[in-house]
Amino acid sequence: MAVPNAQHAIVRFGELTLKGLNRRVFVQQLRTNILRRLTAAPKAKVIVKYDHALVFLNGEPEHVVIDALTDTFGISSFSMVYPCVPELESVCEMAVQLLSGEEPCTFKVDTRRKDKTLAFTSVDWDKAVGGAVLRQTSHKVDIHDPQITVRIEVDARTAYLSVKVYPGLGGMPVGSIGKALVLLSGGIDSPVAAYLAMKRGLEIEAVHFASPPYTSPQAVRKVYDLAIQLSRYQPHLIVHTIPVTDLQLELYAKANPSYAVILLRRHMIRLATRLAKQRSAQALITGESLGQVASQSMESMSVIQAVTELPVLRPVVAFDKLDIIAIAKKIDTYRISIEPYADCCTLFSVVNPITRPRLNDVLAEEVKIDYEPMLEACLAGMETQTPVTQTADYL
Template identity: 40%
Template structure:
C-alpha cells in the first residue's frame, strides 16, 4: 500500500509576496534531510507538501526526520487511494486495521479539497461512517469523544486516509532568517539556545573555545557530539574550534582573580564576533540565563556585551530557569551528552569569589595589561573548522 506524508505548513502561510521564498526553502530542507534515508518524492500542491515514501524505504525513519524539520505545523501519515467511496472504505479498513480492531468508538471526518467531487464532506462522512458502523459492530459512533477518528482527505489527484495529524516542529524554515554563530560549550544551555534560534529560521555555525591541555580531547569530542545532535534540527553545521589556552594563561598571570571569568568572556565575544563576520553571520547566540552563574548577572552581561561592536547577541534562554532548559535538552536529546563529566574552558581557572557587579573602569584597567588585539587576532587565525 502506497504511503505518503501530508505536511501542513506553519506560520509561513501568513507571508505575503515573499511566501514562495519560504516554501522553496522548506522544500529544499526536506529533500536534504531525507536524502540519506531514501529516494522520497517531495512536492507541493494546494499549500500541502507531499512526501511520497517509495516501496522499501523505512517510513518510520522518514517520519522521525520530518518531525524535526522547522516550518511544518502538522504531519499526517496517510495511505493513498482512488477517489471513490469503495476505495476509501477499503483503504481505511486495511491501513487502520489494528486501530479499528482496538477501538470501541469512532467517528469519520472528511476534507474535500477537490470541490468537483460529487458529494459534500458531510455526505462522505455520513456514508463511510454508516458503512463502517454496520460492518464493525464493536465500534460505536461517537461524535464527541471517539477513541478513533478516521480522516479522509479528497484532493486533486487522489484521496488519503489517516488517523489524524501529529504536531510538527513549528517555527520557520532553517535559513529563511539568515545565519548566526552559536557559542557552543559542553554544557546544557548552549545547545538549547541553538535549537531555539534555529526554530526561528537561523542557520548555525558553532564556535567552541578549546584549552588544551586543561581540557581534553574527550571534552572536544563531547562538543562535536552535541553539534551532531543539533544537526537533526539545523541541518549542516560547521564548528569553529578556537585555541584559547594562551589567552586564559595571560589573564591568569596578569589580571585579578575575581575578574578572570569576565575578562575571559569578553575575549570570547570579541573572537566570536570576528569569526561570525568572517562567516557572514548576522548575530551571536549564547546560552546565558539571567542570574544562573556569576558571569550572567545584568552588570556582568553588560560588561561582556560592550565588546560587541557590530552584531546583536541573542540569548533565547535568558528568562528560563534550569529545569525549563533541561526539559528542552531532554526533548532534543542533548542532555545526557551535556552532563558527561568532561570540563570545558569556562571551568578552567574559575575564581573562588567572582565579581558579580563589575565596573567597566576596573575591567578596562585590568585589560590594559594584556595585548588584547594581538591575542584575539592570533586565536582567530589559528581557529580550526570542523564539519559535524
C-alpha cells in the same frame, strides 16, 4: 493482511502561512530543508502547494519520512496518506488496520467523493467504514469532537486514507530569517539556545572554545556530539573550535584573578564577532540565563556585550533551569551535556569571581595584557568541522 505503505505525506505549514510577500521564500526554504533532511530517502519528492506541501515517498521507507518531517521547523502538522482500491470492503479493512495501531480513542469518518458520479454517497461510506472500525477495534464514535478523523478521498481509481495527524515542531524554516553563530560550551543551556534560535528560522554555525591540554579531546567530541544531535533540525551543522589556552594563561598570570572569567568572556565574544563576520552571520547566540552564575548577572552581561556591535541573542535568558532541562531532554542533548568533561571556563576557577563588574574596572584589568596579537593567534589555530557520528570500534 500486509502492512500498508503510505504513498505520500500531507504537510501543513506552520506560522509561515501568515507571511505576506516573503511567503514564497519561506515555503521554498521549507522545501529545501525537507529535502536536505531526506538524503536517506533519495527517491522522495516534495511538491509545494499554496497552503500545504506533499511529500511523495516513491517507495522510500515511511518511517524515514516521518522522522524527517517530525524534525523540520516550519511544519504545524502532517499526515501519512495510504492509497487503496476504491471498493468499500478494501477501504473498511485498511481503515481498521490503520486504526488498530492507535490507543483506544474517539473517531469519526469523513469521506469526500472527488468524482460525484460514484454510485454511493459520502454518508454511505462514513456509516459503513465507521461501523467496521467500531466492530473490529475498541475505538468509539464521536462525530462532534473526535480525537481521530479518518479522512477518505475517493475517485474512480483510488481511495486515499489518512488517519493519524502527526504534530510538527512549528516555528519557521531554518535559514528563512538569517544566520547566526552560537557559542556552544558543552553545557546544558547552549544547545537549548541553539534549538530555540533554529526554531525561529535562524541557520546556525557553532563556535567552541577549548583549552588543550587542560581540556580533553573528549570535551570537543562532546560538543561535536551535541552538534550532531542538533543537526536533526539543520543538517550539516558546522562547528568551529578555537583554542584559547595561551590567552587564558596570560590572563591568569597578569590580571586580577577575580576578573579572569569576565575578561575571558569578553575575549570570547570578540573572537566570535570576528568569526561571525567571516561566516556572514548576523548575530551571536548564547545560552546565558539571568542570575545563573557569576558571569550572568545584568552587570556582567552588559560589560560582556560592550565588545561587540552584533546583537547577542539569549533565547533562554528568562528560563528557569528546570525549564531549560526539560527542553534539553526533549531534544536529547541533556544526556550528552551531563557527560563529565571540563570546559575551558571551569578551569582556573577562583573563589571570589566578581559578580557586579563595572566597565572601568574591567577595562583597567584588560589593558594589562597585549591581547590583540593573542586573539589573532587564537583565530589562526581554529579548526572547522562538520561533525559526523563516529562509529564505535566494535561496529
